[in-house]
Amino acid sequence: MPRKRRASTSSLEEYPSDEKYMKDDIDSRAPRNAANARERARMRVLSKAFGRLKTSLPWVPSDTKLSKLDTLRLASTYIAHLRAVLRDDGEAHPETTKSLSLALSWPFAIQNNNATALMNNSCNVSSSTSSSCNQYRGQQATHDIQNFHHSGHQSVSTRHNLQGGEQQLSYF
């Protein structure tokens, strides 16, 4: 839903209400209004791009509310994770190292009600990709986002109400 926007204080309110001046004002503002429209369209494209980026992130259900900053941070962390996976792919014992890498480098920690565990189910060990598994689980979850600001750094976490109880994923 488009937000209401204040009338520009620098133009409309300062001009006399006479029709001629109004017309002149409208005419003189036409280029500025056109520029505003282009800017709105540009920002809409940007917002859509953020939306698409969010949907490409595993562990982030499509209905999750993420700020643009959070989206960028999660995407950056996810890219780092993928790089680590690719790096480990070429090493001597790919099966064991990959599993270890997934468990250790994955940016999101799953937190049960009382304890924290990294990738504490079959996803991190037996599934071919953590992403597909994560997305599947994400679709089944209801969630909300919490931002925590403390000690000069930030973490973002998403709570999931899964069938077996509430879990939480977060990045730092």
Add this chain to the structure above:
DNA sequence: TAGGCCATCTGGTCCT
């Protein structure tokens, strides 16, 4: 009610 997030407006600068 304060703070975070966002959409919008605006003027300046860069690019084609």
Add this chain to the structure above:
DNA sequence: AGGACCAGATGGCCTA
């Protein structure tokens, strides 16, 4: 010259 891009300012909406 006109459009794209950018950053600052502003105000509305939402949540803790």
